[in-house]
Amino acid sequence: MQEWENMTKKDFNIEELKEYNGKNGKQALVAYEGVVYDVTGSFLWHQGRHQVSHYAGEDLTGELERAPHGLEFLKRFPVAGRLKQD
Amino acid sequence: MAKVTREMVEKAGINVGELVDLLVKNAAAELTTYYYYTILRANLIGLEGEGLKEIAETARIEDRNHFEALVPRIYELNGKLPENMKDFHDMSACPPASLPEDPRDVRAILTVLVEAERCAVRGYTHICNLTAGKDHRTYDLAQAILNEEIEHESWFSEFLGEGPSGHFLRRGETSPFVGKFLR
Numbered sequence: 001m002q003e004w005e006n007m008t009k010k011d012f013n014i015e016e017l018k019e020y021n022g023k024n025g026k027q028a029l030v031a032y033e034g035v036v037y038d039v040t041g042s043f044l045w046h047q048g049r050h051q052v053s054h055y056a057g058e059d060l061t062g063e064l065e066r067a068p069h070g071l072e073f074l075k076r077f078p079v080a081g082r083l084k085q086d
Numbered sequence: 087m088a089k090v091t092r093e094m095v096e097k098a099g100i101n102v103g104e105l106v107d108l109l110v111k112n113a114a115a116e117l118t119t120y121y122y123y124t125i126l127r128a129n130l131i132g133l134e135g136e137g138l139k140e141i142a143e144t145a146r147i148e149d150r151n152h153f154e155a156l157v158p159r160i161y162e163l164n165g166k167l168p169e170n171m172k173d174f175h176d177m178s179a180c181p182p183a184s185l186p187e188d189p190r191d192v193r194a195i196l197t198v199l200v201e202a203e204r205c206a207v208r209g210y211t212h213i214c215n216l217t218a219g220k221d222h223r224t225y226d227l228a229q230a231i232l233n234e235e236i237e238h239e240s241w242f243s244e245f246l247g248e249g250p251s252g253h254f255l256r257r258g259e260t261s262p263f264v265g266k267f268l269r
Contacts, residue, residue, distance in 0.1 A: 043181040051111070052104050
């Protein structure tokens, strides 16, 4: 069972996800392999930017392999929903 | 700014603006860690804590050295540091290494220390990966810092009972790897 199935979640498409970029007080959401994580309030996602090259409001699938850490860090954040494939 | 230096790095295919941002964030992590480690070290007391004080102090001084070594490279690449210290703190590449709720909990302090070092190890590995074969000077600096951060992680990890690392505490001068950038 996916984590989001146990929680009150919503579906996002990629355009909707872009709205949650963490800037100017907005919520910061990121997607990875169809799951949307809420990174709002994380020190490491200040203003929706993480380690210079990763941005909230985006699908990070494909970027994580190049990061110096694995999915375990992303999984510490609450799941906000799932990313719909258009 | 070292104009040709920046040009060479750009020509090697590196986004210098992003690299400078990364260096500034890691410089912020080093200086803020120096500050937080000052508090952690002061609280490493009692039968359990005193034995850790010396390595916490070495890690603290070496993290300050890392900050000192990073700053010239930032300016060489036409970067600059924020004027506001709070902005600098908040852009750190690693979360604050804050004193645990129970300052007498030596294991909790050790966990804060090892997590801070692990964040640094990841950060400098990332910079090494970005600059390898392209920006020789930044690579050399990041690799030197990485060597010291790995040793810091090893010291604290051993005390947490995670197994032997094969390292021993510093003998002689601090920053055996980064020292060449400070002279």
